[in-house]
Amino acid sequence: xxRPTQYSVSLSQEENEKLEKKQNYMTVPAAIRELEKIExxxxxxxxxxxxxAVTAKQKKILEAFGMNEGNITYRAGEISNTLKKSNxxxxxx
Numbered sequence: 628x629x630r631p632t633q634y635s636v637s638l639s640q641e642e643n644e645k646l647e648k649k650q651n652y653m654t655v656p657a658a659i660r661e662l663e664k665i666e667x668x669x670x671x672x673x674x675x676x677x678x679x680a681v682t683a684k685q686k687k688i689l690e691a692f693g694m695n696e697g698n699i700t701y702r703a704g705e706i707s708n709t710l711k712k713s714n715x716x717x718x719x720x
Contacts, residue, residue: 653691661685662689665685667706667707673711676703677703681699
């Protein structure tokens with residue numbers, strides 16, 4: 628194997644510095660606060676949707692649990708459908 632070049636060594640040092648700087652936002656309380664920002668709101672058509680897109684930081688946290696943005700949008704759709712059925716049943720009474 629060849630000796631690493633100056634460029635490849637400095638690149639890995641940059642990556643290490645990035646990792647060291649970003650560790651603080653991955654504490655448990657910070658991760659919970661970040662995930663709490665994922666919200667659903669009722670739209671004018673009485674359908675519940677995600678209020679905002681899932682952020683890059685939230686995606687990183689979800690990856691730690693083996694989840695991704697698709698899991699969130701799927702669950703949001705399931706919750707929306709459940710609430711929609713519940714509202715329809717209430718209206719029939």
